[in-house]
Amino acid sequence: MTLTIGVDVGGTKVAAGVVDERGKIIESLRRRTPAASPAQTEQAIADVVSELLSRHQATAVGIGAAGFVSHTRDSVEFAPNLAWRREPLLAKVRQHVSIPVIMENDANASAWAELRYGAARGHDDVVLITVGTGIGGAIIIGGVLQRGRWGMAGEPGHYRVVPDGRLCGCGNRGCWEQYASGNALVAEAREFACRTASGAARLIQLGGGTPEGIGGPAITQAAREGDPGALQCFATVGLWLGQGLADLAAILDPGCFVIGGGVSEAGDLLLGPAREAFSHALVGGRYRPHAEIRLAELGPEAGLVGAADLARLAYPG
Amino acid sequence: MTLTIGVDVGGTKVAAGVVDERGKIIESLRRRTPAASPAQTEQAIADVVSELLSRHQATAVGIGAAGFVSHTRDSVEFAPNLAWRREPLLAKVRQHVSIPVIMENDANASAWAELRYGAARGHDDVVLITVGTGIGGAIIIGGVLQRGRWGMAGEPGHYRVVPDGRLCGCGNRGCWEQYASGNALVAEAREFACRTASGAARLIQLGGGTPEGIGGPAITQAAREGDPGALQCFATVGLWLGQGLADLAAILDPGCFVIGGGVSEAGDLLLGPAREAFSHALVGGRYRPHAEIRLAELGPEAGLVGAADLARLAYPG
Numbered sequence: 001m002t003l004t005i006g007v008d009v010g011g012t013k014v015a016a017g018v019v020d021e022r023g024k025i026i027e028s029l030r031r032r033t034p035a036a037s038p039a040q041t042e043q044a045i046a047d048v049v050s051e052l053l054s055r056h057q058a059t060a061v062g063i064g065a066a067g068f069v070s071h072t073r074d075s076v077e078f079a080p081n082l083a084w085r086r087e088p089l090l091a092k093v094r095q096h097v098s099i100p101v102i103m104e105n106d107a108n109a110s111a112w113a114e115l116r117y118g119a120a121r122g123h124d125d126v127v128l129i130t131v132g133t134g135i136g137g138a139i140i141i142g143g144v145l146q147r148g149r150w151g152m153a154g155e156p157g158h159y160r161v162v163p164d165g166r167l168c169g170c171g172n173r174g175c176w177e178q179y180a181s182g183n184a185l186v187a188e189a190r191e192f193a194c195r196t197a198s199g200a201a202r203l204i205q206l207g208g209g210t211p212e213g214i215g216g217p218a219i220t221q222a223a224r225e226g227d228p229g230a231l232q233c234f235a236t237v238g239l240w241l242g243q244g245l246a247d248l249a250a251i252l253d254p255g256c257f258v259i260g261g262g263v264s265e266a267g268d269l270l271l272g273p274a275r276e277a278f279s280h281a282l283v284g285g286r287y288r289p290h291a292e293i294r295l296a297e298l299g300p301e302a303g304l305v306g307a308a309d310l311a312r313l314a315y316p317g
Numbered sequence: 318m319t320l321t322i323g324v325d326v327g328g329t330k331v332a333a334g335v336v337d338e339r340g341k342i343i344e345s346l347r348r349r350t351p352a353a354s355p356a357q358t359e360q361a362i363a364d365v366v367s368e369l370l371s372r373h374q375a376t377a378v379g380i381g382a383a384g385f386v387s388h389t390r391d392s393v394e395f396a397p398n399l400a401w402r403r404e405p406l407l408a409k410v411r412q413h414v415s416i417p418v419i420m421e422n423d424a425n426a427s428a429w430a431e432l433r434y435g436a437a438r439g440h441d442d443v444v445l446i447t448v449g450t451g452i453g454g455a456i457i458i459g460g461v462l463q464r465g466r467w468g469m470a471g472e473p474g475h476y477r478v479v480p481d482g483r484l485c486g487c488g489n490r491g492c493w494e495q496y497a498s499g500n501a502l503v504a505e506a507r508e509f510a511c512r513t514a515s516g517a518a519r520l521i522q523l524g525g526g527t528p529e530g531i532g533g534p535a536i537t538q539a540a541r542e543g544d545p546g547a548l549q550c551f552a553t554v555g556l557w558l559g560q561g562l563a564d565l566a567a568i569l570d571p572g573c574f575v576i577g578g579g580v581s582e583a584g585d586l587l588l589g590p591a592r593e594a595f596s597h598a599l600v601g602g603r604y605r606p607h608a609e610i611r612l613a614e615l616g617p618e619a620g621l622v623g624a625a626d627l628a629r630l631a632y633p634g
Contacts, residue, residue, distance in 0.1 A: 068601050068604065068605060077601065077604040077605055078600075078601035078603075078604035078605065080600075080601075085604060086604055124466075125465065125466040137568070139568075139569075141458065141463060146458060146569075147570070148442065148569055148570025148571065149441075149442040149570055149571055149572035149606075149608070150570055150572075150605055150606050151570070152570040152601070152605055153568065153569050153570035154568065154570075155567045155568065155570075155600060156567060156568050157567075158567045158600035158601075159476075159563075159564035159565075159567045159568060160478070160560060160563075160564055160598070161477070161480070162480060163478070163479060170600045170601060172598060172600060175600070243477060246476075246477075247476035247477055248476075248568070250472045250473060250474075250475045250476045251454070251456075251470065251471065251472065251473050251476060251565070251568060251569075252456075252463075252465055252470050252568075253464070253465025253466055253467055253468070253469040253470035253471075253472075254465065254466055255466035255467075256466075281477070281489060283395075283397075283472060283475035283487045283489060283492070284385050284394065284395035284397075284469070284475075284487060286395075287385065287394040287395035287402060287403055288385060288394055288395065288467055288469055289466075289467050291466070
């Protein structure tokens with residue numbers, strides 16, 4: 001059975017793994033992303049690939065990159081949450097790696113994995129939204145990844161949901177990912193804790209005693225315990241998520257949304273309010289079928305599994 | 318040379334015409350849409366077709382309908398600007414017409430015409446936006462009209478651009494078409510005239526003496542004369558239009574936008590501010606090619622030409 005390596009490079013983590021022909025992960029590794037330095041990010045990618053290659057015979061590498069990958073899929077033109085600006089990432093990684101390497105947008109890679117092995121099996125028209133540090137997106141129509149004229153389709157995290165809204169890493173204001181991402185969830189909880197320390201006692205406790213210590217896992221845990229403040233944070237972010245899905249349905253009318261990314265691990269805490277908001281906001285909702293909103297099935301490893309699968313398709317070896 | 322008939326049914330007008338194999342209109346007719354009554358709208362469609370058939374030998378009829386056309390393309394499920402709700406329009410029109418009839422969303426029909434005979438010739442990835450009473454949209458990817466899983470893709474007029482914003486005909490608030498359509502332009506000018514009668518003297522004059530008399534053509538005429546208030550109305554609506562195009566580019570990354578519909582007849586009065594806003598708002602704009610924003614070339618007859626062409630393709634006779 002041939003193996004390929006997938007590397008998912010996000011705003012905070014580099015996740016790499018060896019994947020078999022059925023999408024099963026044989027071994028995986030995780031590193032923090034040195035996001036501020038393109039050179040260090042590239043070195044981190046090369047290091048995890050080398051380490052995996054020292055133990056496994058893989059035939060190709062696929063990189064899923066959290067950025068705007070060019071149409072030719074050799075460079076990252078822009079990354080809201082990393083320092084890449086017109087970065088010829090593919091060539092740089094190839095200098096360090098002896099087997100073929102391909103690159104794809106990270107959300108596209110995740111969507112591909114969900115279509116092949118996960119929540120979107122059996123669907124042809126799918127929009128994947130990854131709710132992590134920011135929001136990633138991928139569009140599949142007729143079973144084909146849609147990359148747009150210049151490779152940059154599927155970035156709904158940066159459509160504007162609030163005029164003159166919150167400042168975004170992309171330089172604009174009011175982008176969806178400032179309202180419906182993991183960062184937004186954490187910002188909501190910290191603001192709540194700063195304003196209402198008594199109401200946020202459990203959140204602050206789980207954050208190690210300070211509002212600034214509150215992270216995503218703490219919010220999820222508190223919400224699972226039934227903490228009203230934490231539940232409200234998920235309700236707020238879920239509302240923005242569902243509204244955005246309704247906007248995307250007005251434009252694309254997919255059969256299925258798949259919600260992945262770190263925050264989606266909270267499951268119905270996020271998807272409950274999102275589904276309700278979607279159903280309420282969908283234009284003409286009483287007169288049309290509603291797209292399913294499904295939880296991604298492959299978890300945080302979807303990106304690396306998809307990248308590995310795309311590498312296998314590009315280099316069937 | 319075989320002829321087909323196209324009928325474009327909008328929120329205010331029914332436009333019908335006999336079209337030849339090169340997209341040329343042999344004869345056309347216009348009627349007001351009895352929008353409040355589905356039965357009267359259907360009768361109006363049947364009447365114009367009958368009238369054209371009495372003078373021309375056509376082989377098929379294509380209807381472009383301003384509403385959410387079902388996947389099977391036989392009914393209009395919902396129309397924000399007409400009284401259609403789950404209306405089996407195709408069957409009803411067929412009762413009155415002796416030759417084959419097909420139906421398509423009106424903006425899809427216009428986009429198809431622009432792709433075949435107009436501003437989008439040579440492009441494969443195109444988003445058409447029709448700025449009329451409301452906003453229509455159509456998405457072409459790889460030269461193929463994208464209708465979505467249930468036929469309702471390409472309705473960006475109803476994605477939300479302002480939370481708790483202006484009430485829309487669809488029942489929601491803050492829809493794009495409440496900010497970047499002909500209705501929005503007229504509302505802007507009337508509001509200006511109500512607030513500042515002296516500054517809006519020319520607009521009011523062209524409106525027949527009252528703010529309520531100001532219509533789209535009056536605003537265009539005043540703006541062409543250099544009237545500052547009228548120019549500001551176009552600047553405001555153009556800004557919303559350009560921002561929306563940037564949002565769509567974040568999601569779809571097309572090679573070309575084509576702007577049609579009645580308001581687009583104002584040309585650069587609308588497109589100047591729209592292009593500037595697009596360029597400013599496009600995410601990662603310094604690091605990616607910018608889609609062209611082109612004026613539709615086929616004018617208000619694009620919808621009927623496209624509908625006729627789609628009828629010809631469906632029934633090559």
